[in-house]
Amino acid sequence: MTTLDTTPPPEAAGGGITVADLRIGLTARPDVDVVDDIDLVLRPGEVVGLVGESGSGKTTVGTSLLGYTRAGAMIERGKVLFEDSDVLALPWQQVRRLRGEEIAYVPQDPASALNPSIRIGRQIVELMELRGLGTAESRLQGARDGLAEVGLPNDDEFLRRYAHQLSGGQVQRVALAMAFLPKPKVLVLDEPTTGLDVTTQGMVLQTMGELCRSHGVAALYVTHDLAVVANIADRVAVMYAGQVAEIGDRDTIFAHPSHPYTRALLDSIPHLRQARALSGIPGRTPAPGSRPGGCRFHDRCAFAVEACAEQEPELRERGPGHEVRCLRAGEIGDWDISLGTVPDADPQRAREVILDIADLGVSYGRTQVVFDVGFDVARAEVVALVGESGSGKTTISRCVGGLHKEWTGTIGFEGRPLGHGSRKRSAADRKRIQYIFQNPYLSLNPRLTVEQIVKRPMELFGIASGTEATDRVAELLEQVALGPAVMRYQTNRLSGGERQRVAIARALAAEPDLLVCDEITSALDVSVQGSIVALLDELRRTRGISMLFVTHNLALVRSIAARVQILSAGRVVESGPVADVMDNPREDYTQRLLANSPRID
Known part of the structure; x- marks a missing residue:
């Protein structure tokens, strides 16, 4: 992928937004944190990547920049400083004016941000009316200029289209155009390219990077894809279980990762130039309320020692602008990007x-x-x-x-x-x-248990039934690294990756x-x-x-x-x-x- 110019403009010396000592907890359980000890600085013209697995708290941190938390959560302490004001301390009327105008948000699913019953051109004009941008005569031209800036057609035919008549990449760029029209100073991008093909993703990333740097916008890019972050971000913060595990400039994070979690994520990424024997990280990200004591990653860490389970580490400086939350960061040696590479598949082998x-x-x-x-x-x-x-x-x-x-x-x-x-x-x-x-959220019946889902093909094709089928379900769940403990669960208790494993087990049940x-x-x-x-x-x-x-x-x-x-x-x-x-x-x-x-x- 073409690497973007990530040099912040000269005006990046001041402004932006700062998150200081942020803690967000559960309203029903005040002693349980969703995210804790979050410190971030976003400078104008700079893109900061916020990465981690699902459940790490990335989106929670991103939406906190707008003074927002989802239902069941509350901001317990901390500050979000924007232009000498604490967003979290402002009256809701002022926060409402900030949202969209000064601090904009682009969601993961842009289609949900567009009204399916209103034409694209009318939606953009309506946004400008709501924000008091331009005059009645100039707003249509403003809509055309906004679409052109993100590389979309701006003729009457395109303006007359509805959201369902656009491709995924076009919908995402319309959402970007609408976010940039009020000329915000801060932009929160919540996994905006997930599910897009590589060409569309490349265009969207190129557009985002150019707009942020040309307009001096401070951007937070939330994603689970480190390969994307490597191509757009100036700095990278890696989150795990509600805390920042490592933060530094892009080149340092990708060339010299110091936290075992960052290394494990990088080891999970396939490479274009060489085949790799991919592997995941054992276990799963712990949910709020069930996080282990000491280092929150120690129960999944290959480098953990006894002290890791007893002492909670703080962010410590490893170099200029590079901080790591790990007791053993200086003891685990260098990381090798070639780790796990294997020979490419042999195309000359006998084929049946x-x-x-x-x-x-x-x-x-x-x-x-x-x-x-x-x-x-x-x-x-x-x-x-x-x-x-x-x-x-x-x-x-x-x-x-x-x-x-x-x-x-x-x-x-x-x-x-x-x-x-x-x-x-x-x-x-x-x-x-x-x-x-x-x-897997749509392909599995939410009313059935995992056992019933996996057993169904065996009964349908006459492979097994009764106790024999139940035993076979347990074997299949072991094969897909879930285990028989989930047999009685319905799928709403499983993560996306676990649901996909159930789908694989169901397919294997037919002995294909x-x-x-x-x-x-x-x-x-x-x-x-x-x-x-x-x-x-x-x-x-x-x-x-x-x-x-x-x-x-x-x-x-x-x-x-x-x-x-x-x-x-x-x-x-x-x-x-x-x-x-x-x-x-x-x-x-x-x-x-x-x-x-x-x-x-």
């Missing part, structure tokens, strides 16, 4: 083809979206489908999984043609090809030969992504399962797949062994995808 696709054309009604696609998948092999949103990769995977039936050409499984749609396939074929969906994985790690923490990729690779090696892996993450492809198909506008534009395609891309489209992929190596 299990899935063969030829001349595939796919339509939605009268509109054809996939054209003449052909490739194959061998036993115990992972083939990746990669491309931008709308390239056809999920459509192809749905045809293979029997979820879409309007296609031409042939899809062969072990030399036999598959029917168009699951209803025209045998029970044996439906059993042997299992689909894992992108969103082919898994179709549709963007199954796109919204997960990098540590959870690492553990799931490690799990899938173990299944491939030990059980000989083949996989069709749909993703827009090219670095992840390097670590999991043997072959890759690059898709654009419904056509395969480049294909071959992963190492060949990524090291020597021939097509401009592939080169652009690689250039826009965030990287730390």
Whole structure:
């Protein structure tokens, strides 16, 4: 990905916003903190990345800059200093005026910030009316200028569109345009590129970086993706369990991380230049009220000693502008970015083809979206489908999984043609090809227990029932590193990564030969992504399962797949062994995808 110019403008010497000794607790349990001991300084023209796993308190800190906490939480102490005023001490009327005008917020899901029943142009004009910006005559031109500034069309046709008529990247840039129109001095960006393809993500990041630096805006970029932060942030703060574990300038954090947690996160990230044996971080981030004593990370830390469980560390200076909350920060040696690298998959090994696709054309009604696609998948092999949103990769995977039936050409499984749609396939074929969906929050029935969810395919395909099925569920949950303790849980008690593991266990319950994985790690923490990729690779090696892996993450492809198909506008534009395609891309489209992929190596 093209690294942005991260030099703050000359005016960055003063202004910005400062968070001092912030503590946010639970209203029902005043002794329990959500975040604690938070000190941050955001300077004009500077982007500070706030990173960590889900549950670390990142969003809580971000929204506190606007004087806001979610229901059930309260600000117990601390200051948010903005232009010589403490935002937390101001009357609510003044705080309300600050929000949006002086301190703006861009949410993770920009679609939720736009009214689906109002045209884009009218929404922007309405914002300017609400904020008293411009005159009645000049507001429409202001809307056009705002859209142009974020690289969007500003003609009448675009202004007449509704939010659902825009792509994800366009919606995100409309949200950015609306955030920048009042010319705020501080911007809080809450995971604004999660789920976007790499090209769209690259455009959005480029736009954000340029706007923040050209307007002298102090920005806090909240995310779980360290590779993105490496390409946009000037400084990085790493959070764990409600506290800042490490903070420093970008180059120091990525070249010389000193906290074991920062290192563990970096070790979970795939690299574009070399395959890695990915692994997650054992355990999970503790919730407020269940955090261990001493160092909050010690029960997951490979470097912990007895003192770590007894003494709570403070942030200590490791170098100029570099602070670490770790008792052993000076004792654990240097970090190696090459840790965990492995040889690329061998494309010359003998291949026993299990899935063969030829001349595939796919339509939605009268509109054809996939054209003449052909490739194959061998036993115990992972083939990746990669491309931008709308390239056809999920459509192809749905045809293979029997979820879409309007296609031409042939899809062969072990030399036999598959029917168009699951209803025209045998029970044996439906059993042997299992689909894992992108969103585990929607793909699992919230009314059923984990045991009932995983047991269902066994009963449906006559594999096992009763006690035998229950025992098999326990075995599968062990295989996906959950354990039988979650069998009685409903899915609302599980994190996103744990739900995705349940979805994998459900697919494995059918004893499949082919898994179709549709963007199954796109919204997960990098540590959870690492553990799931490690799990899938173990299944491939030990059980000989083949996989069709749909993703827009090219670095992840390097670590999991043997072959890759690059898709654009419904056509395969480049294909071959992963190492060949990524090291020597021939097509401009592939080169652009690689250039826009965030990287730390």
